[in-house]
Amino acid sequence: MKTTKSIRRNSPIPLSQCGVFLAAELIGDKWTLLILREALYGVVRFDDMLNDLGIPRAVLTARLKRLVENDIMRRDPYREENSRTRYSYTLTDQGIELTPVIIALMQWGDRYLRNDAAPISLMHKDTGNGLKVALVDEQSSALSINDITLKINDVEKR
Numbered sequence: 001m002k003t004t005k006s007i008r009r010n011s012p013i014p015l016s017q018c019g020v021f022l023a024a025e026l027i028g029d030k031w032t033l034l035i036l037r038e039a040l041y042g043v044v045r046f047d048d049m050l051n052d053l054g055i056p057r058a059v060l061t062a063r064l065k066r067l068v069e070n071d072i073m074r075r076d077p078y079r080e081e082n083s084r085t086r087y088s089y090t091l092t093d094q095g096i097e098l099t100p101v102i103i104a105l106m107q108w109g110d111r112y113l114r115n116d117a118a119p120i121s122l123m124h125k126d127t128g129n130g131l132k133v134a135l136v137d138e139q140s141s142a143l144s145i146n147d148i149t150l151k152i153n154d155v156e157k158r
Contacts (some may be wrong), residue, residue, distance in 0.1 A: 071092050
C-alpha cells in the first residue's frame with residue numbers, strides 16, 4: 001500500500017482504533033477461525049464440530065459462546081427423536097460477512113503452505129468459473145497492492 005510518506009516509523013493509528021486489532025481480538029485464534037470454517041462448510045452441530053476439529057469440548061463451548069454473544073453465530077435448539085434438546089450454530093449476517101476472510105486464508109494456505117493440489121476449489125454455481133478473493137474498487141475492477149493508498153480519516157482520539 002502506498003502512503004504519502006515512503007517510510008513510516010509508526011502506525012498511522014493507535015491499536016484501539018484499528019479494525020484489524022479489534023477483529024483479531026475477537027476471531028484471531030486458531031480455534032475460532034476453524035469454527036467459522038466449519039460453519040461455512042455447513043457443519044452446524046456441536047458434536048460434529050467437536051469430532052471434525054479435535055478441539056477440546058471446553059474450548060469449543062467457550063468459542064461458540066463468544067461468537068454467539070458477538071452476533072457472529074446464532075444458537076438454535078433442535079431435537080431429534082428420543083433425544084434431548086441440542087443446539088445448532090449457524091452464521092448470522094455479520095458472520096457471513098467474514099466469508100472473504102476465511103476464504104483468503106484458505107487460498108493463501110493452499111498456495112504457499114501445501115506441496116500438492118488444494119483439496120477443494122470454489123466455483124461460481126452458475127458459470128462453473130473458479131473464484132478467488134481479490135480487492136476491487138467500486139466499479140468491480142480488480143486491484144493490485146500497488147494500486148492502493150492509505151487515507152487517514154479524521155477520527156476522535158480515544
